[in-house]
Amino acid sequence: MKQIKIKIAHLYYDLMNLYGENGNIRALKEYFSKQDITAEIHFLTVNDKIDFDEYDIFYMGMGSELNQLIVLEDLISRKKELKKAIENNKYFFFTGNSYELLGKYIIDFNGNKIKCLNIFDFYTKINTIKDLHNASTFRIVGETVAKTNLIKEPIIGFQNRAGTIYDNNYPLFEIVHGTGDKPNDIWEGFKYKNFYGTHIIGPLFIRNPYFTNYFITNIIKEKNKNYKLKLINNSIEVKAYKKYLENFKELVNPK
């Protein structure tokens, strides 16, 4: 059987790495390895040469609002290749505020409009309400549970973000508990072709074993449709996932 090799680009690893987001990359590597597939990870950042044809998966995590702008400046010069890679069905998994950069613009805290990559039609507005009822009072913060039609099991995680997203026509998740793209919105995240974007942190791939499995098996099948997928042992991750749902059942079945 033909050996599969997966190459992952961890984009802006030294800028977009808040909230334990490195766990997402670790989970991908682990799940591929359980399928006897080596995932090679390249850590890439500002000014590095990035050949978009070379990689199967592109990952970027959550960062501060300042770091997000450093990334934007670097990414603008790569817009054409990035757009081409998305259209060519390359896999993208962007968490936190990283995927805001692909929208039309971000309206910052002072009301300034920052032009973004304009690959997708949504735009971001930094929240200006200062008395939200949560630990932060000015950011959207809290536990999140969501549904998706991609898998039957619910998604669990957390959100800690300043951005609210508007004009999003391709949501990824339907919120069961927590906040969607903006307060009182039940839709969250973005999916177009194989581009996935979500504000759910966790790290998401660590805490959602069913979703991670779904994600990597799609990639493997696409690489080699005859590849014999194994029934993997991820019981430790599954137990943590189930224990959370058990301990926080009020979040899954809201009254």
Place this chain on the structure above:
Amino acid sequence: MKLFIAIILGRLANFMSKLLKHEGSVIGGYYALLVDKNLLKKIKFPKYVIGITGSSGKSSTTELTAHILKKCGLSVAYNKSGSNTLNGITSLIIENSKLDGTFNKDVLLMELDEKHMKELFKYFDLTHLVITNITRDQPPRNAHPEFIFEEIKKAFKNNCTLILNADDPFVKKYSIDHKGKIITYGMSKTNYSEKSILNNIDGAYCPKCKNKLNYSFYHYGHIGNYSCSKCDFKRGKLDYEAKKVNIKDRIMFINNDKITLPSSFLYSAYFTLAAYTITSELGLSKEKILYALNIDTIKTKRLNIYTLEKRKWQMLASKNENNLSYKQSLDFINKEPGIKTVVLGFENSSRRYTENDISWIWDIDFEQLKNKNIDKIVIIGRFKHDLLVRMTYAGINKNKIILVEDLNNIIDILKTKTKGSIYSMVCFDMEIILKGLLKDETDKN
């Protein structure tokens, strides 16, 4: 007249609170401000109004600074930990003011909450502000280090002398546009400086020109000696530099003065250095400062060392949602000799708020526990399965891990299933529970 009533009422409320044995007096400040919300504008402040803030180390720095100031013959009013927001500080101020609003001590010294301190300084100014560090800490409340940078910035003006830990680029960043006086402190390379995968995650880029910073060494996290690859931003020359830091022998040198450290943790070198810097900067006698640090020393907090069946059990309070707090506990454990058992885990991420974010466990170098001297890792609390996932990803053999389903059994488990010295690295509320269980066990025998 309003001021007079506000001070009287506030003090009365504090007095009542003390009678009820409530710790920390926040209530007096609350009532006093209710009577006169401009009270703080009317106080006649002393010559020195000193603030101490940062993500960690602020209460130790405040305690030690107060100790030195007193030994130098100054009268000091300062807040004991816990009352570091508007009401707490107001309480402290009215307790130390005459009824006409004249502050009656030589120095007002305040440990300040980094997120809320700006509320205070709408009413009065700081003469000196010590900033210890800005790190990842309680993200649901504090977002991220750059946000905290901005919050602290709103609290001082150019008339304030800044005392900066220059080893932290987030702190040194204040020097870029501060027009007032700046004093820097920092630590030269020690034997404990080591690279870890987590060095790179914060403050990796120059705050001035956005190019990557080069580090010649890291103390821990993003704290170390850096310079920008393109512009002039760098740690630079230090006004007060700690050298030859030896935490085992508890000795270091600051500008050639030999100093005794209050404990064998690296952070004690930092808070001692900060306290030395601020007190020296006030022009106090060097002999007296050294006397207070080396001879007539502060009573150190108990080291939290207990025993269980003749085995040492050291409790290392580790702050949840603060990766560098855990990192320092891990570093400490790694340096200890012999076979070790580690206890960790938590019931809730925070005792301040109800949100349970657990992503921070992926920002901690638990890989350090992959070590042949670690006999067992005993995991407790509601998120034990998430910690088990983390340990597995750290490459730790599952035979070394014990999950404790019922916390009441932990003493038995430690006695029968583990070996060596015990190190618990849990947050304060879990530590209280462990102390209780250990006490029950000791009382039994």
